[in-house]
Amino acid sequence: MSDERKPGGTEDLPEPVVRRSRVGISLIWLVPVLAAVVGLSLVINSWMQAGPTITITFQTASGIDPGKTQVKYKSVVIGRVERVTLAPDRSHVEVEVALDKRAKGFAAADTRFWVVRPRIGLGGVSGVDTLLSGAFIGADVGDSTEYRDEFQGLEMPPSVPHGAPGKSFVLHSGDLGSLDIGSPVYYRRIQVGRVASYQLDPDGKGVSLQIFVDGPNDKFVTQSARFWNASGVDVSLGANGLKLNTQSLATVLAGGVAFQDPPGPHDSTPAPEQASFTLFGDQVAAMAPPDGPPRYIRMRFEQSLRGLTVDAPVEFLGVNIGRVVSINLDYDDKRQRFPVLVGAVVYPQRLGRAYDKLAALAKANGDDDLSQMMGRLIEHGLRAQARTGNLLTGQLYIALDFLPNVPKVAFDAKARPLEIPTAPGSFDKLQEQMAEIINKIQKVPFDSIGQHLDQTLAELGGTLKQVNAETLPQFRRTLEGAQQTLGTANSTLSADSPLQQNLGDTLEQLQRMARSLRVLTDYLGGHPESLIRGRRPDAAPAAPPAQPRETQQGSKP
């Protein structure tokens, strides 16, 4: 080895084999080129993929996580939240969303965005999947092609997706009731739609509801369809007993709208999109024939109207023709009284055929608004009365009725509002009579009667006390004495008592004495001289010795 290092030794070393030289030292540069191509393709890809960036404003960013929260349309991811910032005035949040290239059509003027969160309502539960995965932003795209990148996010999911088959209608109501967005719309108790939105009318005097009825059931909404608020429970007590009427339990709790065609002949062509309807309070009101224009009347009652409320019915011969709208106190200076002024709205058309005939008659007489006709009716005894509708609660209603024997009153047909004379109600009369009876009862001097009764009772009490304290012991002693006497008598009279024996002896002696007397008399009868001469010593030696012996015997004891 050491000699191989010498320059001379190098000749012994073998020559390397020489091969054909190959091309390309720079093949290795393919690697960075490839890497660059891959990197570039990534960049280009992401640039190609990148769609428009849009900004959506929400009230709150709750559940929105930048970089993670997705934007979905029909459960397909179409974008991702990039950034969440607070608006400069801190009134809302601005969510920047990077849409996918494919989803650039969503940056259109009528696209709606909302945050899908779990929602638990009476109508059901939605968005349960977001409980675990977190909220996402839902999107609904319309037809517009106009580009827009600033959106106002909805706080509630839209109840009607764009392009869904069906029709929207507008309902007008006095108030919203328990309805809400998403409340069901029923047709023959089948849900066929829902409330899409609601807003106050511009004048603030009512509420307009947008409802959406899904196809193909939207054809059942006809020109003459009647809508009513199906919320709550309708309990009616009729001749057939208690009747409970509801749509569904969910409706009872959450509210709903029902519609149906009115009975009888009606226009049954399907209503056009955005047709307007009135939302009635209940089915009865909805199905009732139209009321026509209302008339305002006023009544002046002299008695208390406790139990009369606004909305109490006004009935004409038992037919509900209107309702009370105001109850006010007035002061009558001359009579120092406080009359009650009751205002009511009546719908004359509710009288049906009677109205038609009256109207025709009135027209013929040149009376265009029935006020003169009213005057004639009042002449015939038409009066308003406040009657008790419910004895339990004391609810009053206004009855217009023809009353016999009412004093005539002046009626001014020109006065507006029309003033209907009143009569005290039947219940008021009853009340007066009751009051009289009560007055009479009150006049009975219950106080003095009571006092007297009290005194008498006190005296009776004293007497009884005396009887108890004095008479009774004496009486007892008397009784005891009597008992003793009786005992003594008893013992005296008993068979073995000495009295008895003495008596027996006495009686025996008496007997003997009687016998000896008889003997004496017999002797004297035979020997009367013996009274003077005395007894002969030897006469009748047998018989006389027996008699003296008897006598001796008898006198001996």
Next chain:
Amino acid sequence: MSAPPRAAELGLIGCHVCGQVSRDPRRAGMACPRCGAPLHRRKTGSIARSWALLIAALILYLPANLLPIMRTVSLGDVDDNTILSGVVELWVKGSPGLAVIVFSASIVVPMMKFLVLGTLLLSVQRGSAWARQPRARLYRLVEFIGYWSMLDVFVVALLTALVQFGFFSLVEPLPGVVFFGLTVVLTMLASMSFDPRLIWDGRTDDE
């Protein structure tokens, strides 16, 4: 002091494979007469190869860091993480030790390799005689720590294989990890292509 002569100066060339020393005809395409392995005085195109591979690695390092490398799904909560966001998450969630390990393995080590290899290549190209011994030490260090950068790739591979509980927990690799792996492999190849003998080729201070 005079430096010992080099093989090239003596007209000799050694085989890298079997160690056979032969005469250097100073022509291209030589092969070892004993084992047939190609002969070259220095690794062929060492600088160019290293540069190429290093540049390729650098290019791929961008998507490796920008693209997410791993998707963690737990109870429907999808979480995509890039290398840096993973480090930040580890740090925030209370594992600073792990964060430091991942950060040094995935960020510090590749960056260091780029810097060190770049410096070596530049200095060798310019024939600089500056700090030869420290440079040689740096090269050995790069060679030694190069493969530790694969840590992240292994973590992703292991987790992907182990954590597959469907809805409850799921780990999926994402394209970023491929780029990262490629970067690490390319830097290792680049450092292998570099011929450390080139550091000593400029003889200015030897003479």
